[in-house]
Amino acid sequence: MLAKQISAYLDHLEVERGAAKNTLSSYRRDLRRYEAFLSGHHIDDLGAVGEHDVTAFVIELRRGGDEFPPLAASSAARTLIAVRGLHKFAALEGFTRVDVASAVKPPTPSRRLPKSLPLDQVIAILDAATTGGPDAPRGLRDKALLELLYSTGARISEAVGLDVDDIDTDNRAVLLRGKGDKQRVVPIGRPAVDAVDAYLVRGRPALAKKATPALFLNARSGRLSRQSAWQVLHTAAERAGIATAVSPHTLRHSFATHLLDGGADVRVVQELLGHSSVTTTQIYTLVTVNTLREVWAEAHPRSR
Known part of the structure; x- marks a missing residue:
């Protein structure tokens, strides 16, 4: 079920939204990681996902896992954009009752310290x-x-x-x-x-x-x-x-x-x-x- 829902969203981006090839490739890669995360938590339907699951995924993006390296805050935020888009689409299409990802905030980038010389x-x-x-x-x-x-x-x-x-x-x-x-x-x-x-x-x-x-x-x-x-x-x-x-x-x-x-x-x-x-x-x-x-x-x- 989960794979079909993600595939439907990617088709929507390509056919109805006319997303660029590079954009589709990035979203496909990000959502593949999201799918692996949900499957690892025995979730096979977006309707079973809660806000806490999306938050846990963002945390794992920063920490990294067995199959995926940790991401910088900016990369994790980009991945969350794909996940938010997926859940918004799922709510509009009736796959889910509510959009559980809309309130999840992206990680805050670490403040770059200014360079100074001794x-x-x-x-x-x-x-x-x-x-x-x-x-x-x-x-x-x-x-x-x-x-x-x-x-x-x-x-x-x-x-x-x-x-x-x-x-x-x-x-x-x-x-x-x-x-x-x-x-x-x-x-x-x-x-x-x-x-x-x-x-x-x-x-x-x-x-x-x-x-x-x-x-x-x-x-x-x-x-x-x-x-x-x-x-x-x-x-x-x-x-x-x-x-x-x-x-x-x-x-x-x-x-x-x-x-x-x-x-x-x-x-x-x-x-x-x-x-x-x-x-x-x-x-x-x-x-x-x-x-x-x-x-x-x-x-x-x-x-x-």
Whole structure:
């Protein structure tokens, strides 16, 4: 009975819904696994399936079984879509009295932890930001850009969008314009101030062939693009011998993680990053907790 019900649903998808060949193949594979699960629990009719059976199947998808490997949350959620479609069809066709799968929620994907670099790798990248040499206009620009990114936690779009008047080196502060044009003033560390001062005095004048308010300029005197800024970091990371993938957001993540590691309050970090909700910032606390756990596991005499 169960095999016929599943076959009827697949025929419905192919003939009446005009599902693509790849979609049918995916649904057939997912429902074959569902059929095996139900058969293993001595269920041979969708009318005998309860909501708890569907929930148990989702749990098994994540855990894996003797014949099937465990699935990631996203893959398990995709499989549940096929199962929901089957039960909805069964209810509409009268195979079952109710749709028992409609209330079953897909598994929540694990939150991806932001990538951050240890301090020594960040410093190595900053020291390697010298395109054309440490005293060349582009070298001074690149050094100032990366120092500013790490010192402020600015998004790459915020950094390349800066005008000269947005930065106050005397008071060591910068005006950043974030998402939704929300503005915030962020302090700048001494190394970043020194790098920006050096660029403004010896680097930018050589790049500014025409009048422009932009702080970071390209070789044609235009505003440095996000793509070019990314390339500056990529080149510096290669020079520094950093094997892991590094993006401008990596410096932002490192900024937040290093602040929290140093004891900064999460709400202060929220303001510095320009997050509208502290919930967004709290993902960085997961990074620091994991670091603490690793140190504890290595150092505590009774951690194992």
